[in-house]
Every structure is written in C-alpha cells, then in structure tokens.
Amino acid sequence: MHELGGLAEESFRRSGRRVTIIGHSMGGVIARSVALRHPVAVRHVITLGSPLMTSRGVMPESVRITALYSRSDRIVRHPGALARDPGARNVEVRGSHVGLTGNPEVYRLLGSLLHTPQPS
DSSP states (O other), X not given: OHHHHHHHHHHHHHHSOOEEEEEETHHHHHHHHHHHHOTTTEEEEEXXXXXXXXXXXXXXXXXXXXXXXXXXXXXXXTTTTOOOSTTOEEEEOOSOTGGGGGOXXXXXXXXHHHHSOOOO
C-alpha cells in the first residue's frame, strides 16, 4: 500500500496530474485506502466488485469514487460492494466476480470514466 501511494505521489509530482486508481476485489479496498492517505495525488478511485463494506474513513470530497458491482457476484455479495461515501457513484453491471475483469460492459464504463476531464 505504501508503494502504491508512493507511485501515485511520484506520478503526480512528475506530471502535475492526479491519478485514477482502478482496483478489483481487495484491490479496490487498497485503492480507496491509498486515496485516503494521498488525496492530493488521487483524483478518482474505481472499484470492481470490491468489499467496500470493510472500508473505514470518509473519502475526501476532492476524490471521486465509483463502485462497479454485480448482484450476481457470489464472492462480494450485494450490497457489500457499494460505496457509501458522500458523492459516491454505484453502477450495477452484469457478471460474476472474476468476470468483472474481462466484461466488455465494464470496459465501456471504464473508458467513459477515464475519459472524464480532470477538474482544474
């Protein structure tokens, strides 16, 4: 986690642009934790089937969080993958837990989310 936070900080220092971190399953929990510790460097956290019900702390307003989840997920069952932070966006997709990583619907959503301009 410290290494990912360091990478986010370094990328921000080099480019001047805040990063987006995408995490599947526990990777989403780690991404959220990194954003809590490095909100200046992280602009957006996108989780795929992540057990966000285990997460602590409130995401700063400066960091967007989008949780993609599936009611068919038998590993992280609904509503366990929903982001509860103020301003969080929860998007339901079809598919299994592991299937989220190769789901064309998920990739279309990721393309749209990543294309969103970064606020000044």
